[in-house]
Amino acid sequence: MSANVSRAFNFVRELVANLPGKDVDLPAFPDVVRRLQVALADANTSARDLVAIIESEPVLSARLLQMANSAAMNAAGNSTTSIKSAVSRLGFNLVRLTAMTHAMRQMERIETLAPIRRELGDIWRASNDVAAICYVVARRAFGRQPDEAMLAGLLHSIGGLYILTHTQKLDPALREDPDFQAVVRDWQPRLGKAILDAWGLPERIGQAVAEQDEILNTSADQLQPLARLVSAAKLRHRLSSEPDLRRQVPQADDLMRSVTLGPGSFLDLVASCHQDIEDMRHLLAA
DSSP states (O other), X not given: OOHHHHHHHHHHHHHHHTOOSSSXXXXXXXXXXHHHXXXXXXXXXXXXXXXXXXXXXXXXXXXXXXXXXXXXXXTTOOOOOOHHHHHHHHHHHHHHHXXXXXXXXXXXXXXXXXXXXXXXXXXXXXXXXXXXXXXXXXXXXXXXXXXHHHHHHHGGGHHHHHHHHHHHHHOGGGGGSTHHHHHHHHHHHHHHHHHHHHTTOOHHHHHHHHTTTXXXXXXXXXSOHHHHHHHHHHXXXXXXXXXXXXXXXXXXXXXXXXXXXXXXXXXXXXXXXXXXXXXXXXXXXX
16 A cells, blocks of 8 residues: 555545534535534434424525425425425435435535535535435435435445545545545445444435445345345446446446346336436436
8 A cells, every 4th residue: 555545545534533413514515504403313303393493594494494395395286485305205215315415506606616616516416416316316216215225325425525524624635636536435445334334224224325335345135135235226327327337337238237226127127217216316316
């Protein structure tokens, strides 16, 4: 291991070792989202508590209402202008997801993070793409808990986001080392799980984030369904965003085809839900 990689490795290892409790510090994260994450990690938090936090931030309030009134979340067509009703309709998982999408968009606009704006944009697009696939495929395959699948998809890169923002804050020169990216790729799944555990998310979501690359290393049927879905969705996104990946992983299509979810294969489900996935992607990016 080179000296630079060793320094990068030690830097990230210290981040993991010093990860705080439920009040996880993401530099430049909007304060309202940080307070919301802390509240959601508390089993005693009520919907009323969440409403009070959300209503303190008009932009987040508007985003939550937009999500609650979307066709995907409001099939009956009963629109609402009440944050309380929106929270009730979406549930805690989708409230968290909406807050996270709001936070990611805000971080892209923070001037102190301008040097990593491109990387933040990459994380934003990957998170949205994987989340949209996970939600629609889970809804079709299982008919239940698509919100958990979408949350796992959105948060699959939270470890990388944590490393990237702390690197920019504490040691920006590390980003210039090309080997640093390999360290981030290796560590971000386990760090992501640690963050989600600290936030009190269900173990299956954290495990899916931890195993997000395992489709490349093990048989898909050895993974739990949510991990199987997140891993396949991430691989599909990477194939569209990393031109060289198909050459590096020529068996990629076979790997995704081997993923079975409910009544069908992952690729068949994606093909049959293509327009729904596009609609969800646009909703998350709005």
